[in-house]
Amino acid sequence: MNWGVLIPFIALLVIIFIVGIYAAGRLKESTGFLQDYFLGSRELGGFVLAMTMVATYGSASSFIGGPGAAYTMGLGWVLLAMIQVVTGYFVLAVLGKKFAIVARKIHAVTLIDFLKERYKSKWVVLLSAGSIIIFLFASMSAQWVGGGRLIESLTGLSYTSSLFIFALSILIYVTIGGFRAVALTETIQGIIMFIGTLIILIGTIIAGGGVPAIMKELVSENPSLVSPFGHDGSLTPLYLSSFWILVGIGVVGLPQIAVRAMSYRHSKAMHQAMIIGTIVVGFIMLGMHLSGVFARAIIPGVDVPDTVMPLLAMEVLPAWLAGVVLSAPMAAIMSTVNSLLLIVGSSIVKDIYLNYIKPDASDITVKRLSMSVTGLIGILVFLLAINPPDLLIWLNLFAFGGLEAAFIWPVVLGLYWRKGNKYGAISSILVGVGSYILIHTISPEPFGMHSVVLPVLFSLISYIGVSLLVKEKDLEHLRNMDAKFY
Amino acid sequence: MNKSKHSGDSRYKVAKKEAVIGIGLAVFNFLWWFGFAYGLGSKPVKEYTYILGLPSWFFYSCVVGFLVVVMLVIILVKMVFKEVPFDENEGGDSL
Numbered sequence: 043m044n045w046g047v048l049i050p051f052i053a054l055l056v057i058i059f060i061v062g063i064y065a066a067g068r069l070k071e072s073t074g075f076l077q078d079y080f081l082g083s084r085e086l087g088g089f090v091l092a093m094t095m096v097a098t099y100g101s102a103s104s105f106i107g108g109p110g111a112a113y114t115m116g117l118g119w120v121l122l123a124m125i126q127v128v129t130g131y132f133v134l135a136v137l138g139k140k141f142a143i144v145a146r147k148i149h150a151v152t153l154i155d156f157l158k159e160r161y162k163s164k165w166v167v168l169l170s171a172g173s174i175i176i177f178l179f180a181s182m183s184a185q186w187v188g189g190g191r192l193i194e195s196l197t198g199l200s201y202t203s204s205l206f207i208f209a210l211s212i213l214i215y216v217t218i219g220g221f222r223a224v225a226l227t228e229t230i231q232g233i234i235m236f237i238g239t240l241i242i243l244i245g246t247i248i249a250g251g252g253v254p255a256i257m258k259e260l261v262s263e264n265p266s267l268v269s270p271f272g273h274d275g276s277l278t279p280l281y282l283s284s285f286w287i288l289v290g291i292g293v294v295g296l297p298q299i300a301v302r303a304m305s306y307r308h309s310k311a312m313h314q315a316m317i318i319g320t321i322v323v324g325f326i327m328l329g330m331h332l333s334g335v336f337a338r339a340i341i342p343g344v345d346v347p348d349t350v351m352p353l354l355a356m357e358v359l360p361a362w363l364a365g366v367v368l369s370a371p372m373a374a375i376m377s378t379v380n381s382l383l384l385i386v387g388s389s390i391v392k393d394i395y396l397n398y399i400k401p402d403a404s405d406i407t408v409k410r411l412s413m414s415v416t417g418l419i420g421i422l423v424f425l426l427a428i429n430p431p432d433l434l435i436w437l438n439l440f441a442f443g444g445l446e447a448a449f450i451w452p453v454v455l456g457l458y459w460r461k462g463n464k465y466g467a468i469s470s471i472l473v474g475v476g477s478y479i480l481i482h483t484i485s486p487e488p489f490g491m492h493s494v495v496l497p498v499l500f501s502l503i504s505y506i507g508v509s510l511l512v513k514e515k516d517l518e519h520l521r522n523m524d525a526k527f528y
Numbered sequence: 529m530n531k532s533k534h535s536g537d538s539r540y541k542v543a544k545k546e547a548v549i550g551i552g553l554a555v556f557n558f559l560w561w562f563g564f565a566y567g568l569g570s571k572p573v574k575e576y577t578y579i580l581g582l583p584s585w586f587f588y589s590c591v592v593g594f595l596v597v598v599m600l601v602i603i604l605v606k607m608v609f610k611e612v613p614f615d616e617n618e619g620g621d622s623l
Contacts (some may be wrong), residue, residue, distance in 0.1 A: 117583065121565050121586070124589075124590045128558075131550065131597075132550055132553075132554050135546055136550045138550070146614055252581065253580060269583075270570075283562060290558075308611070308613075309612050309614065313611070324594045324597070458547065
């Protein structure tokens with residue numbers, strides 16, 4: 043056990059815990075419990091909004107899996123990672139003010155509230171809630187495994203105890219503090235991610251004797267490492283470009299990201315967040331993945347890609363700085379998990395329980411239920427993560443793609459296209475998720491593109507086609523919708 | 529569509545315009561990213577030129593491209609995007 047590394051790491055956990063508890067103490071009753079617990083009363087400023095979006099999006103794969111892949115594949119993988127710059131501005135620009143204004147008019151707290159008002163269909167709500175619960179559960183487990191493994195590798199504790207520490211440090215503040223605690227802790231986590239990236243990038247360049255020396259080393263090992271095609275030439279332009287759907291524009295369809303686009307206070311906050319978010323996400327992706335490639339010149343011959351970043355940090359930095367750097371993936375994992383926890387909780391309590399089981403539940407009941415459901419999900423994920431599936435990135439990407447295929451069109455076209463209706467939305471979700479699972483299992487990467495591309499296309503076609511073919515007959519709903527949405 | 533018949537919330541017009549700008553920026557971002565990466569990176573590695581130690585395809589596509597996009601976001605947000613009120617009682621940030 044290396045105390046030099048551990049101290050900054052433990053400090054991170056403690057600070058986040060304290061901030062989370064502090065934020066929890068500020069839960070306001072004035073705007074209504076649900077709105078505050080699941081959306082922080084729509085009071086986010088620009089900086090917090092940017093950080094909470096970046097931190098929610100940036101996950102274990104940005105700090106561990108991604109740089110590890112870059113180590114193996116070379117600069118081509120950094121090229122892929124840089125697609126994610128687009129997420130910094132795209133989600134906020136496209137959902138934008140319209141989403142924020144509509145959400146206020148209809149008092150939406152979750153993405154599904156929005157879909158419910160827009161389509162007025164029980165099936166849209168149930169299908170959406172189902173997809174969110176299943177996919178985000180899977181993605182959350184993967185992140186927990188990552189968190190547990192990271193603590194395990196740093197402390198030498200057993201995996202189960204590591205996981206337990208991880209669970210404990212997140213569950214308490216998320217459960218009692220809700221969105222406000224999540225947004226505030228994510229701001230700190232985002233800052234740590236940024237600083238960690240800066241330190242490891244500088245440390246790696248210095249240790250490698252400067253960028254030109256590192257590049258020379260890479261070229262002499264395998265020239266393809268510095269080409270855009272990957273170490274074995276497997277990264278074709280079409281394959282890489284297809285990731286613009288998965289980790290670029292498709293991110294609009296991720297509920298945990300989209301919900302943040304209704305959480306800010308005024309348009310100035312959104313404007314600031316677009317600038318800050320683009321800078322921060324671009325810098326983190328560039329810095330971390332580039333460090334992963336550079337690591338090859340400094341610590342050659344690492345076989346397990348996931349261990350590249352920890353090994354690199356220990357190699358090129360003094361212990362305490364390595365601790366700061368390794369807090370970054372921890373922060374990334376925590377900030378992803380806490381948002382997912384809350385989203386799954388809100389789907390169960392707000393979207394299912396309050397919509398269909400007991401609409402007239404009292405405030406106290408809702409409060410107790412929200413907290414206990416959020417806590418229970420956490421415990422369930424913890425138990426699942428003890429004996430984990432070994433496919434961290436795979437699970438993560440699967441959940442990503444599935445949600446994108448399900449939601450991108452019902453949300454975006456629902457927002458801007460008046461003729462879109464519930465029939466279009468239902469078929470879009472079914473076709474999107476169905477074809478994604480099918481393609482993913484039967485014939486992954488059709489035509490050399492990522493599996494998510496065709497399902498997103500299919501769901502677009504079914505949304506538009508079915509909306510045009512089958513008209514909405516509920517005229518009162520159409521009038522209501524027109525008044526609020528257009 | 530029949531815009532004349534239904535004027536609706538004027539803020540939505542601003543929002544729609546900005547959404548289109550966002551899509552336009554993403555298209556530009558893609559073209560820059562793709563153009564420099566494969567325009568300069570497709571030749572044999574032996575013929576690569578290097579800028580600040582990085583292969584020029586990477587430097588222009590990923591480093592300069594990132595900076596250009598950030599500049600464009602700043603310019604668009606400051607010059608084109610409009611501030612619209614969200615509700616009646618707007619105060620300062622409390623988070």
